[in-house]
Amino acid sequence: MKESVSRIPLTIAAPPRLAAIDIGTNSFRCIVVEVDPQEGFRILDDEKAQVRLGEGLNNSGIISPEAQQRAIEALQRMCKIISGLGAQMVEVVATSAVRKANNRDQFIRAVKDATGLEIKVIDGDVEADLATLSVHHNFAMEKQRFAVADIGGGSVEIVIASGRHTETVTSLELGAVFLTEKFIHSNPPSEEELKQLRKYIRKSLKQAGIGDGLPVSCLVGSGGTMTNIGSMVMAMRGEDYESVHRYEVLHSEVVHLLAMLTRKNQKERQSITGLSPERADIIIAGMVLTDELMRRSKTNLLRINAKGIREGLILQSLQKRGLLPVTRQPRDWRKSVIDFARSCRFDEQHSEQVCRLACQIFDTIAPLSGLGKRERELLEAAALLHDIGYFISYHQHHKHSYHLIRHANLFGFTPREREIIANLARYHRKAKPKKSHSNFCVLSEEDRLLVRQLGAVLRLADGLDRRRNRQISDLDCQLDKTSLSLTLSGNSDLSVEAYGAETKGDLFSDVFGYRIKVKTVTVQ
Numbered sequence: 303m304k305e306s307v308s309r310i311p312l313t314i315a316a317p318p319r320l321a322a323i324d325i326g327t328n329s330f331r332c333i334v335v336e337v338d339p340q341e342g343f344r345i346l347d348d349e350k351a352q353v354r355l356g357e358g359l360n361n362s363g364i365i366s367p368e369a370q371q372r373a374i375e376a377l378q379r380m381c382k383i384i385s386g387l388g389a390q391m392v393e394v395v396a397t398s399a400v401r402k403a404n405n406r407d408q409f410i411r412a413v414k415d416a417t418g419l420e421i422k423v424i425d426g427d428v429e430a431d432l433a434t435l436s437v438h439h440n441f442a443m444e445k446q447r448f449a450v451a452d453i454g455g456g457s458v459e460i461v462i463a464s465g466r467h468t469e470t471v472t473s474l475e476l477g478a479v480f481l482t483e484k485f486i487h488s489n490p491p492s493e494e495e496l497k498q499l500r501k502y503i504r505k506s507l508k509q510a511g512i513g514d515g516l517p518v519s520c521l522v523g524s525g526g527t528m529t530n531i532g533s534m535v536m537a538m539r540g541e542d543y544e545s546v547h548r549y550e551v552l553h554s555e556v557v558h559l560l561a562m563l564t565r566k567n568q569k570e571r572q573s574i575t576g577l578s579p580e581r582a583d584i585i586i587a588g589m590v591l592t593d594e595l596m597r598r599s600k601t602n603l604l605r606i607n608a609k610g611i612r613e614g615l616i617l618q619s620l621q622k623r624g625l626l627p628v629t630r631q632p633r634d635w636r637k638s639v640i641d642f643a644r645s646c647r648f649d650e651q652h653s654e655q656v657c658r659l660a661c662q663i664f665d666t667i668a669p670l671s672g673l674g675k676r677e678r679e680l681l682e683a684a685a686l687l688h689d690i691g692y693f694i695s696y697h698q699h700h701k702h703s704y705h706l707i708r709h710a711n712l713f714g715f716t717p718r719e720r721e722i723i724a725n726l727a728r729y730h731r732k733a734k735p736k737k738s739h740s741n742f743c744v745l746s747e748e749d750r751l752l753v754r755q756l757g758a759v760l761r762l763a764d765g766l767d768r769r770r771n772r773q774i775s776d777l778d779c780q781l782d783k784t785s786l787s788l789t790l791s792g793n794s795d796l797s798v799e800a801y802g803a804e805t806k807g808d809l810f811s812d813v814f815g816y817r818i819k820v821k822t823v824t825v826q
Contacts, residue, residue, distance in 0.1 A: 361483075449518045449599045521592075
């Protein structure tokens, strides 16, 4: 008789979970993450509470009992979220309001008694470091001189950097709540109030040396003021992207938006699409500061970082615990794309083949079509990701690919570029782009043309690997006045690949006006 063998179930340790709370002058933010070996972490929850901790602080010098009670209620709620998600470690930092309050010690004790949270009060330089850490995690800044501005309710932290080298760090008492309470008392604000507000900001920035030296390529902005600017501009443009994170705004758009806002009273501002109603009273001060920062730093481009200090705190915590390297290699858009594709279990060999063939076709037609390096990168990303919809289902997988890409966190791409990549994947098969398609009609005229051009190339390249087994070893592309001639080389019969090119070259002929001619060559 066989002896019974007891089996011990194999248990796999769950990835660590961390939480970070940023106690700001205007709002509190709580983020809960799970450690992820590819991205460093993935967000499980991101809670925001509009507390107005610094309300009246400039006049009284203390955190009011009412503000303290709102703070405790918000933090108790956040603690329940953290506990429910099983986060093992919690980092809590407080910034300008707690830093300057005469009753800060009493406030910290009250919070600990009510919630058990240990608050660490950080200075402006540490805030700036955390904001910059988040910038490097989300933007490719290695080869440029840039500025970072994190606008809070009580202060603004400003960093000037060249790649990974920080040149200057400045913390100024120019937060949106502070400036509003100090200068804006009319509704809408009077011309004299706006004049004094701008004069004060200009003087403060000049005395701090902001804008001295060479111009910067862009201003990377974080905080509620910046994300609301991004949302309002997105609405003004008629765009509807999944997030304002990495969204790009022109200085002229900030100026025009600000001029419109200053003519409206608070109730009217609350109805503006993209502006959080609870920020309607302080947005003008924050936007005047943004305008002056862009003028002083001599840049025309604002890039929105929707993460900011709380993400920097998570990154710092991961590094401190050895869960993330302290010195990381510069992030790369291609690695981010491939990591995401692998998480969707894509057919790597087929996708790489389509990418290679698409780039060869692109290089042939680009000089005559006004397409450049960035368009080539968008095509590469789409070629690598075009079939990830298989992860959900074969049927309609091109549409599944669109939705997966649209909501992906692809490093190095703006929301607009991610939308273009998603559309390219959407049209690699089946129907050609039509204005009746909801995903296509919302694009600008310029982007619709780009989707048709790059989509035509991707569609043709996908047809060239119809059997998905990389039969084409070499592709020769020749362009004349009327046609694109493709010579396919391989060590076996390529009739299926030739047929795939001929049937999927329809959009290419529509867009570029070239007939597709295919010839095959068998090589031994």
